[in-house]
Amino acid sequence: MGAVGLQTHIWANNTRSILLLATFPILVGFILYGVQLILMGIGVLPGTGKALVDDMALAASWLGWTVPAAFVIAGIWFAIAYFGSQTMVDMLTGARKVERRTEPELYNLLENLAISRGLRTPTLRVIDSDSLNAFATGLHEGQYSVTVTRGLVQQLTRDELEAVLAHELTHVINKDVRTMMIASIFAGIISVIAEMVFRGLLYSGGRRRSSEDNKNAMPLILIGIGFAVVGFLLAIVIRMMLSRTREYVADAGAVELTKNPDAMISALRKVEGRSSLKGPDELQQLFLDNQPDGVGLEGLFASHPPIQKRIDALVKFGGGRDAGPWEAQPYETSVPSAG
Numbered sequence: 485m486g487a488v489g490l491q492t493h494i495w496a497n498n499t500r501s502i503l504l505l506a507t508f509p510i511l512v513g514f515i516l517y518g519v520q521l522i523l524m525g526i527g528v529l530p531g532t533g534k535a536l537v538d539d540m541a542l543a544a545s546w547l548g549w550t551v552p553a554a555f556v557i558a559g560i561w562f563a564i565a566y567f568g569s570q571t572m573v574d575m576l577t578g579a580r581k582v583e584r585r586t587e588p589e590l591y592n593l594l595e596n597l598a599i600s601r602g603l604r605t606p607t608l609r610v611i612d613s614d615s616l617n618a619f620a621t622g623l624h625e626g627q628y629s630v631t632v633t634r635g636l637v638q639q640l641t642r643d644e645l646e647a648v649l650a651h652e653l654t655h656v657i658n659k660d661v662r663t664m665m666i667a668s669i670f671a672g673i674i675s676v677i678a679e680m681v682f683r684g685l686l687y688s689g690g691r692r693r694s695s696e697d698n699k700n701a702m703p704l705i706l707i708g709i710g711f712a713v714v715g716f717l718l719a720i721v722i723r724m725m726l727s728r729t730r731e732y733v734a735d736a737g738a739v740e741l742t743k744n745p746d747a748m749i750s751a752l753r754k755v756e757g758r759s760s761l762k763g764p765d766e767l768q769q770l771f772l773d774n775q776p777d778g779v780g781l782e783g784l785f786a787s788h789p790p791i792q793k794r795i796d797a798l799v800k801f802g803g804g805r806d807a808g809p810w811e812a813q814p815y816e817t818s819v820p821s822a823g
């Protein structure tokens with residue numbers, strides 16, 4: 485994939501990201517409308533006592549203040565995430581900051597890559613896990629961070645490790661990491677709203693209004709659930725699309741930085757099937773690999789493309805060579821755990 489082609493892909497992905505993220509307010513409106521219909525159906529919110537269409541119109545009129553209120557809450561959430569996102573990520577994953585004196589080779593690899601692009605070197609972090617994975621975080625320069633697992637450092641060669649660091653640095657260069665962090669915050673808000681709805685239904689205990697006011701209860705609940713589910717599923721699809729499209733570009737960016745497509749391919753082969761790393765869904769979409777073991781619907785809604793497809797793209801467009809699956813014992817037994 486040449487420079488012009490790569491830049492075209494970057495531009496297309498950034499344009500797609502803006503369009504997709506712009507739909508989040510619409511999704512919030514869908515979900516809030518569904519929530520209001522459900523609450524009206526179970527008797528928590530008052531209805532008109534008239535026809536179904538009147539109750540639906542009343543619920544729609546409430547969006548004039550519930551949507552702005554939701555965005556005020558989202559703004560507060562975003563402010564907290566802006567200043568405390570890295571602390572939360574470190575707490576959730578066990579990542580710790582490392583310096584040049586403790587990880588000289590790893591630090592030098594990242595620093596050299598950053599210097600080659602005139603960038604400030606991101607903070608380097610390590611997770612003491614046998615898993616083979618990596619990810620970048622941050623919302624602006626000076627806050628960017630690249631995190632790798634101990635298993636990745638121990639299993640990959642110098643060239644392979646450089647390729648993975650270049651992959652993550654490409655996310656920083658293309659502002660992918662910022663987009664994904666913002667998308668994660670928005671997705672988190674939607675997830676919380678959805679959880680509140682279903683918990684409310686669970687603990688409502690079948691609460692109902694009088695039989696006279698209850699004629700629209702079941703239709704309101706069903707329609708409300710429909711709106712909420714559509715909004716929630718679309719949020720998942722958007723998050724998946726944002727993550728999937730970027731992995732191909734980041735792989736190509738790693739090749740452009742290192743001039744070594746074979747290293748990126750062999751790194752992906754070692755990561756394949758050994759990338760399991762604990763973390764919330766909103767964080768796992770940032771990982772180098774987050775491909776589920778299952779197939780079917782689980783694979784359909786995966787946040788990352790299959791590694792084989794990523795390798796095929798590197799072979800086709802990057803001129804790399806694929807030696808096939810990496811023959812090694814499972815990483816749980818082949819990598820000594822870090823103290």
